[in-house]
Amino acid sequence: MESIRNIYCVGRNYRLHAEELGNEVPESPLVFSKPTHALVVARGQEIVLPRGRGEIHYEAEFVIHIDKPYEEGMRAEDLVDRMALGIDFTLRDVQSRLKEKGHPWLLAKGFPNSAIVTEFQRFPGTDVCKKTDFSLLKNGECVQRGNISEMLFDLDTMIGFCAVHFGLGAGDLIFTGTPAGVGSIADGDHLQLLWGQQVLGECKIKLA
Template sequence: MNYVFNPMPIVGLPIKNTDALFPVRRIYCVGRNYAAHAREMGFDPDREPPFFFCKPNDAESIVSVQADQTVTIPYPALTSNYHYEIELVVAIGKDAKNISVEEAAEHIYGYAVGLDMTRRDLQMGMREQGRPWEIGKAFDYSAPVGVIHPISETGELNAADIHLTVNGETKQRSDVTHLIWNVAETIANLSNLFELKQGDLIFTGTPEGVGAVVKGDEMRAEVAGLTGITVRVV
């Protein structure tokens, strides 16, 4: 096929115990999916229907973090309140449309650790004006993601410690059991809004303790049973 310029390459993420890569199609994110985080952001954590936003799927947004690697990401422009949000990431391996909660697990390829980096001041400004969040959530280098662990090796991750440190100090700590909408429910809900495809990633939400980082800070994000990621801001 003759394009007027070369199309952007597909981003591939590393997979545990194989040289094969997971090709990323879309990135979906769940908003306010831990009750304590909803409270710290000023919202009632009652179990309202989940809501979603997206991040770009290109190499300028996704930061692939290999095992035993520290990657650097630049402090982004036009913000003075740059926040970390650790998340369990679910990789979809089988197309899904209008599926039930009971069917959800069979559509999971695996899991990874991710960071939903956020220009909080810009996000809040858009929220106050009733406008979309893209400038706060969908900027360059906003989605560091680690090694994907196939569900065939991990089993379903319905309970796992999730925590993040900044410069060695714990900032976020919770458990995946505290998700308002668990992984299966999230997948089922999302499949009613979009037809999920192989290669999709779902950031499932962040626990309480979000906060700002500055140049020189180093974040370590871990979910029990998965390969953690180390990211430094420069």
């Protein structure tokens, strides 16, 4: 995969997901990051995740790729050239302990292979994307379904927030948040990411 600079992730961007985990609904984007070592493209292969650190949860997301440096006032249509679907894997038990202590989430979010993406597709524009749902199938069963129209903070808001607070430029990715339905994975699970009815990427999970 070509060089990716920064991986920004937006937490609690779907109201029902925030509520299912008992979290407050944020008043501004809740952003964390993952290291580039977390990134892997799902091309049907076996992907290794850590065993023995508690439950690992899947979080399916719509992902955007930034094509150029941000300038004030730019919107998604000005900056985004491609889109993908992704999974933000989370060590949920580890995250819960970190949250109790008020510590950053990196240990729960940044481990190798914790940021899966499909192959990237041309970004057709925000309005067009709102016409198509994305979903995650686990062993053939749909466990998550969402639409970017349901996000608390839209693409333009997230782009502006990331640019102002962290900087935003060519090669950056934004994982835009997950809808309700997150749950745990097990060794041998087969995961498929769908855009409408089209499978954009898939993988098999190996815990080791």
